[in-house]
Structures are given as C-alpha cells and as structure tokens.
Amino acid sequence: GQQLNQSPQSMFIQEGEDVSMNCTSSSIFNTWLWYKQDPGEGPVLLIALYKAGELTSNGRLTAQFGITRKDSFLNISASIPSDVGIYFCAGPTSAGGTSYGKLTFGQGTILTVHP
Amino acid sequence: ETGVTQSPTHLIKTRGQQVTLRCSSQSGHNTVSWYQQALGQGPQFIFQYYREEENGRGNFPPRFSGLQFPNYSSELNVNALELDDSALYLCASSLGGQAHTEAFFGQGTRLTVV
Numbered sequence: 001g002q003q004l005n006q007s008p009q010s011m012f013i014q015e016g017e018d019v020s021m022n023c024t025s026s027s028i029f030n031t032w033l034w035y036k037q038d039p040g041e042g043p044v045l046l047i048a049l050y051k052a053g054e055l056t057s058n059g060r061l062t063a064q065f066g067i068t069r070k071d072s073f074l075n076i077s078a079s080i081p082s083d084v085g086i087y088f089c090a091g092p093t094s095a096g097g098t099s100y101g102k103l104t105f106g107q108g109t110i111l112t113v114h115p
Numbered sequence: 116e117t118g119v120t121q122s123p124t125h126l127i128k129t130r131g132q133q134v135t136l137r138c139s140s141q142s143g144h145n146t147v148s149w150y151q152q153a154l155g156q157g158p159q160f161i162f163q164y165y166r167e168e169e170n171g172r173g174n175f176p177p178r179f180s181g182l183q184f185p186n187y188s189s190e191l192n193v194n195a196l197e198l199d200d201s202a203l204y205l206c207a208s209s210l211g212g213q214a215h216t217e218a219f220f221g222q223g224t225r226l227t228v229v
Contacts, residue, residue, distance in 0.1 A: 042220030103160060105150075106157055
C-alpha cells in the first residue's frame, strides 16, 4: 500500500533556529498536505500543495511540492516555542471511490523548541 | 462558520462492548472521513461517507461501521471492542466533488478499552 516516510523522526532546536523536514513516498502524489498536531488535539492544516514544483508560504512556514511528485519539504524559519508539536505530511490515499479528503499520513516529525 | 466537532471527547469501554462516536462536519462540507490514531503514529484512514454512502474504506475489519445523516453529520460504530482499539479517533470533513483533497479535523475522541 501507499506509505509516506517522514524525516527526521524528532528534532530538538533552539528558539530562533530554522527547521527543515521532509516526506517521501514510493508512489506519485498529486497533492501534498502538511498538518500540525498539538497534544490532545486534531491535526490542523498548515499548507496545501497541488502542483509539482510549487512553493507555498504561510507566514514563517514554507513548503515545496517535489518535482518528482514523490516528495515534499516543510521549512519553518525563526522558530518560536509555540511551534512545538508533531508535524505530519499527508496525501490522497487509494482506498476506493473518489479521492476527496481521504488521506495517507506519514508517521510525523516531533519538534521541540528550547527557549 | 462552525468547525468540525466530535463527541464525546473521552470514553472508557470494556473489551467486547460496542461504542458509537459522533461527528458534526464543518458548515458547507458534505463529506466525512474517519481516522484512527494510535499513540505515536500518524492517523490511519478507516472510511469515508459521501452523500450518506460509504465512499472508500481503509484496512479495517467489518466491526468498524458508520453512518452519515442527511445533515452530513456522521457516526462511527465499533463492535466487539478489542484492547488494540484504544486510540484517538478523528473525524475530518471535506467538500466532495472538488479537485482538492483538503480535510479539516475535529479534536478527536480518546477511546480507552480496558
């Protein structure tokens, strides 16, 4: 089945540092989504990417849709303590029917920011 | 605009029992998907409901079933609960019939099976 591999699994950084994480797939995706999840909460959509090569920003966050359509990258600039959480990449899953809103998730990258 | 809401937020059940979890979709969304998230893992797709019918299913046994109502709210039912069913159950709503696959999640229901 489809699998998304995220790296690194965890990161410990100092406040103010930049962060980079990525997500790779064995199959081609036509959409990449990046979510952040705080403890005890549901994932919150950060950035959506729909076109190979696309680079999209949301404040201090920037994500890119890899040109091979098998990978994506998320960068966070000038990290702050509230960036702490788990970051997930996700893409449409092949689970029958139409693909709208059905997602395969990576295993997540745990980000810790030290003040 | 109201977001996705789930109830209850926490639940404790005994092995072998049945459970029903509820979800109200975001205003304007007609599609509901359910996910199971075990501790330390990413969410796993269970199934999706679109126009009150199941529209795709992940690798979950038949004792996981669901419903969608005319107002697009949804229920997830799990029969014969097992200890491994302990997880955070997430509901996500989206707009079917669109090219994009963005999904917006509720806060989840934490199910503990003892």
